[in-house]
C-alpha cells in the first residue's frame with residue numbers, strides 16, 4: 579500500500595515512521611510512504627504557501643495552488659472531477675470522525691493521499707474540488723494535520739495483511755468488534771499481592787473465552803455505553819448485560 583503525504587513539515591514524520599511496526603512494514607516492502615513538501619510546489623519567487631484571508635480578519639490561509647500542483651504532479655494528472663482516483667483526504671477538524679471502521683475502509687485501498695492543513699485553514703476550493711474525503715481524528719484542534727496523518731497511517735498499516743506477525747492479532751483489538759478489549763495479564767501470577775484471575779490459569783479455553791467476552795462487555799458497559807448500543811451482541815451477551823444491570827455492577 580502506498581501513502582502520499584502532503585505537508586509543509588515533512589521532518590515531523592521522521593521519528594514515528596522509523597520505528598516498530600511501520601518501519602518493519604516499510605522494510606518488508608508492504609508499505610511505501612512518500613512525503614511531499616508542499617513548499618516545493620509554490621510557484622512564486624518567495625515560495626509562499628499561505629496568504630491573508632479575503633474579507634479580512636486575522637490569520638493566514640493556505641493557498642490552493644501549491645497543494646493542487648503537488649497533488650497533480652505526484653499523480654501525474656489533475657484528479658479534479660475524476661472518478662478513477664485514489665482517496666485524496668484532507669485532514670481537518672471539520673471532517674468525518676476517524677474510527678476503526680474508517681481505518682478498515684481505508685486499508686482496502688491500494689493508495690491514499692493525505693493533505694495536512696496548517697494555520698487557520700486551507701482555501702475552501704481545495705476542500706471542495708480537490709479533496710475526495712475529509713477526516714478528523716477527534717473533537718479537538720491540533721496545530722496541523724501532520725499528527726492526524728500519522729495516526730491514520732499507523733491505524734491503517736497494522737490492519738494490512740501480513741504486517742502483524744499473527745493474522746488474528748487485530749481481531750480482539752478494542753473497537754474491532756465494536757467493544758473495548760478484555761483485560762490482559764502475564765507473569766507473575768501474583769504481583770505485589772494482586773493475583774491474576776484464576777480462570778486464566780485454568781487452561782480451560784472455553785472458560786477463558788467466556789470470561790474474556792464478559793469482561794469486554796462489562797468494561798464497555800461501564801466506560802463506553804455509547805459503543806454497546808451499536809455493538810453486535812448475542813443473546814448470551816444481552817443476558818449477561820441484563821444481569822450486570824440488575825446487580826448494579828459499577
Ligand code: ADE
Pocket residue numbers: 669670671695713714715716717718719720721722723726
Ligand atoms: N487538524 C487540526 N486538528 C485536526 C483534527 N482534530 N483532526 C484532523 N486534522 C486536524
